Amino acid sequence: MEPRAVELDEHLFRHEAGRMVAALTRIFGVHNLALAEDVVQDAFCRALEVWKFRGVPENPSAWLMATAKHRAIDVLRRERTARTFAPELGRLIESEWTLAPAVHELFGAAAIQDDELRMMFSCCHPRLAEPAQIALILHILCGFSVGEVAAAFLSSNAAIEKRITRAKKVLAGSKKLFELSAADFSTRLSAVHRALYLLFNEGYHGASAESAVRIELCGEALRMAGLLRRHPLAATPATLALGALMCLHAARLPGRVDASGELHTLFEQDRSRWDMDLIAEGQRLLDLSATGSALSEYHVEAAIASVHARARSAEETDWERIVSLYDTLIAIRPSPVVALNRAIAVAQHQGPQRGLDAIRAVDGLDRLASYPFYPATLGELELRGGRPAAAREHFCKALALARNPMERRFIERRINACRE
């Protein structure tokens, strides 16, 4: 008898880790987060030992969840005199009569889904800076080890370890998981949107040159946004727009960074490599998000991505519409990077000289001093304007600012283009 070869979801353990930690933290209380993490580690060890010999079971998620549930009951029995668990569960877990049925109910599918969401909101605690919120979401809900978070952010293990440890202390101090019925729900929802948006961007624009890392980070952000959409309270128009934006951008990932890790701009991407299913899903979510009166930055960014997704080539893109969408975006969330992107659209629409004029008119240009794509854009427009010497100078400045080998190689290619 050999084990059955059941096809496992590629990241099953990672995703189940988040679900199990959320459910266990609800039962043990946030102050016992470490205990919840230990129980999850135990469940994986058990799965590893048993599945090696018996193969992957029919329903691996249910198997893991049942193992975690039984361990939780053991822990509650053994340690109920030594520890305090979730205060709101009180008597339910103190009495042997109610313990097992109560835990069984807390491990129901709907309960776990709520717990996952409550954990996500808890990770976006106002006392935590955004990078700490993102690290915590990746670590707790996406099952990334400290080393894996560090690799994704090209940061040191020690720095991420410190960040996560401090963030966990804040989380533990919050007494219990965030209540979805709380008065500050919508404020916290905005913080969650922002954190997921930044997590997605880390994958999309971030430092890692490995396309696998990028796809994973974007994939996790998409999955978290999907969790938000499944909850009636959290499925607001802004949530739908955020999902649309992620789908429409993620669709372009296969064209953006190729197999050898080379970066390609929107203008030179092979559009046949874009993911049509993700584009369709993005469009669907964008249509659904068009309710209510509030226009979020995510709506506008998704609308811009949607114009690109529908265009067959850079030349056939409705640049006039993109410029006007950027005007709207600047009104909602002014930023020099957004203004720079608007200038690129202006150049596409009205020629490189008008683009250069638009860049010079950007508010807060000094804040772009260390952003390599600022001089790179100047170089690009000078080159298109027929001034390769000036272009080369800008590209050389950009090269000095490049943040990773992928950006460096990209800019070197542009410097070479100035010679031709």
Place this chain on the structure above:
Amino acid sequence: MSEFLFLYRGGDSSGSPEEMQQNMQKWVAWMKELGDSGHLKAIGNPLEPGGKVVKGKQKTITDGPYAEAKDLVGGYTMIEAKDLAQAAELSKGCPIFEKDGFVEVRPIMQINM
């Protein structure tokens, strides 16, 4: 064909969820490979880490085994191979080596009555 026992000793199974899943999948793939090539006599079992040791004329029972975690038998599999050399060769595909564990290959005694 002769029969052999693979004793899996030591090996650190901890890690991130992603690493543990990959490790598990390597084991499943390896066991499948052994089965497909007709070398798997019985897939065997994993063993719980703890246990009791009963020893001496007094039959004293203590917690055990005493072996350090890095030498502890974590499971076993029964293999069919031409000879000991081939059995040892087959064990080389075991994912335990990536986790600092090792495989003890023991011929099962042939009893010809």
